[in-house]
Structures are given as C-alpha cells and as structure tokens.
Amino acid sequence: MISALLALVCANSPLQTYYSLFLDSPVELRIGALEIAKPLLLWINDGLMAIFFFLVGLELKRELLEGALSRREDIILPGIGAIGGMVVPALIYVSFNLHSGALSGWAIPAATDIAFALGVLTLLGSRVPVSIKVFLTSLAVFDDIGAIVVIALFYTSHISMTALVVVLVCILVLIILNRMNVDTMSPYVFIGIIMWTAMLKSGVHATLAGIILAMFVPIRSFKKPDYSPLKSLEHDLHPVVAFLVLPLFGFANSGINFSGVGMEQVLHPVPLGISLGLLLGKPIGIFGICWLAVRLKLTRLPLEISWKNLFGTAILCGIGFTMSLFIGSLAFEQSGDNLLFDERLGIIIGSLFSGIVGFLILRATLKEGTLNDRKEAGGC
Secondary structure, eight states: HHHHHHHHHHSSSHHHHHHHHHOOOEEEEEEETEEEEEEEIIIIIIIHHHHHHHHHHHHHHHHHHTTTTTSHHHHHHHHHHHHHHHHHHHHHHHHHTTTTTGGGGGGGGGGGOOHHHHHHHHHTTGGGGGHHHHHHHHHHHHHHHHHHHHHHSSSSSSSOOHHHHHHHHHHHHHHHHHHHOOOOOOHHHHHHHHHHHHHHHHOOOOOOHHHHHHSSSSSSSSSHHHHHHHHHHHHHHHHHHHIIIHHHHHHHHHOOOOTTEEEEEEEHHHHHHHHHHIIIIHHHHHHHHHHHHHHEEEOOOOOOHHHHHHHHHHHHHTTOOOOOOOHHHHHHTSHHHHHHHHHHHHHHHHEEEEEEEHHHHHHHHTOOSSHOOOHHHTTO
C-alpha cells in the first residue's frame, strides 16, 4: 500500500521525470550470443514476478498435498466461488468494451489480490473467524490457478519452437531430479533460470516458469524425514516477495499522473469496465454462485460464516491490485500508454472502493453473530 502511494506521489510531483527515468533505465544481460535487453520496468514485470509466481506455485502444491485444498469437501465452495468471481467481472468488462477496441483486457477484473484482501481482514482483528480467512485464501488459490491458465492461453506472443524445446528439456531434467529425490535446491534453481530464459525467448510469458519449477520441488526429503525442501524454500521466499518483489512491482506499475483527469477519463469504457467488474462483478459472481450452490445442496456454508459475512468477503475479493496490474500490463503493453493509464485508473478505483466497502460491511456483520444465518444455511 505504501509503495503504491509513493508511486502516485512521484507521478504527480516534480519527481515524475526521475520516476520515468528509473523505470525506463536500460538493463542488459549478455552471455556470448545470448542477449536479454529490457527496460527496468520489464525486468520487474517479467523477472521479479517470476519469483512471485514461484512462491504461488510452492503454496499451491503445499495446499493441494497437505493444506486447505487436500480435502474435496473443503474446496467445493471456494472453487465454485472463484469461477463466479472470474466469469462475472469478465462479462461486465466485455459489456462495456465490445466496441472500444480494448477487449484484450477482459481478464483484468477477474483477478484477486490475496495479500491486500488479507491485509484488510487483519484490520478487523480477532473478530474475524478462521473459516473466513480459510475461505478467502482457498478462493484466492483457485483464482491464481485461473489467472495462470488465462496468461498461458491468452497472453502469449509469437511462439518460438526452438525455445519451447529447451523448456521441455528443462522440464524433463526437473522430473529426473524429482524422481531421484534430490532435495538440494541449487540444481532446481539452476534449471529454473535456464527455463525462465527459454520461456522469455519462446513467446510464452516467462513468469509461468516459476509455476512449473515449483511443481517439481519435493515436499519431503527422504534423507531427512523432518525436513521439507518445499516448506523451507517457501519460508525463505516469503519475506523476499512480501517486502521486495510485490512492493517494487506496485511502485513500478501504480504511478498514474492525474493531471487533466476528469469524469470523461473515469467513465471511459476501460476504467469503468474494470472498476465495476471489481466492485460489482466480484461480489455478484462469488456470492451469487455460492448461494446457488448451497441452495442446490451441492455444498454447505462453513460453520462460522454467515451469508452477510460471505457477502462482505466477496466484496473484499474485488481488490485486484497486483494480479490485475500484471494482467493489464500483458493485455496492453503493445497498445500504447493511453490504455495502460486507463487500466491502472480502473484498477485503483475498483480496488480502493472494494477494500473500503468490504471492510465496513464485515465490521458491521461480524458484530451481529452468525447463528441465525447458519441455521438458515444448514451450516456444518
């Protein structure tokens, strides 16, 4: 939050020139004939965000094997909610942008920023039931899976088959390392760097290399039964991602210059579709499909969650900051600064109002208790 505010200050002050120069700084890596030359902004978005996705992959594998996603009955409600929370915001965006020439941004409001959403929950203190945090975290995991699939299928450029062959060879080596029970991290990291470089050159977005690499990190060590390579790496990466990668990404992508911004810009189809997709589409999609699933007896509402609590939590899911900015950069990086400005404006407006409204609703509903709603919903 602080890094995003700092970016806005820099972009709307005499520091704007230095802010732009910082992001446009050329950074080049050359090893023989291999050359990677990009401005600093793209190194942050393609390079550092690969570390973020690597951590997401580690968390996803752990949750699937041992955590909240390991039992079928625990994943139905958040899984269904995540589907509604992606489809409805995308439809709202498309409805506003059918004729705007910006349909490639349809996935921007479909993302949820779990770090920001959980951050708002912490402001409510110990009144928040554990089941709400579990539901929100599980839903965000499914949301991340959806975002990964969307990036892989819809946000790739021209494909280089030679580079993809290198990626496939890297995956084969990772399979061998995993089958041989190698629990030292250096071979995985070395192969991961090669795979990231090949992915970057292939046209498939390079951050997906982080997800693929995470799937092969062993969760248990056969040599040391009490040691988990995956959990240890996840523990070590968490502060790096939380206090370096995400703040730097937020700082690099949140700098909007508001000079000359009026209602005409706010009501442009792109920011309007994004902001309404986040603020309205997320709660309508998540709450609506969860309510329908419970009524059809496909699943049940967790014991400590009322319908009012669920609605407030669904609104919090409209905070799409990090993932929305990332997908927006993929959707509009070739389309000019005007659309990048529009998508950032919509993301900030939608995320800000979702955070405020969700916080106020949850604060009010958590005081009321959940017993009557539980009885009505048949909670278990």
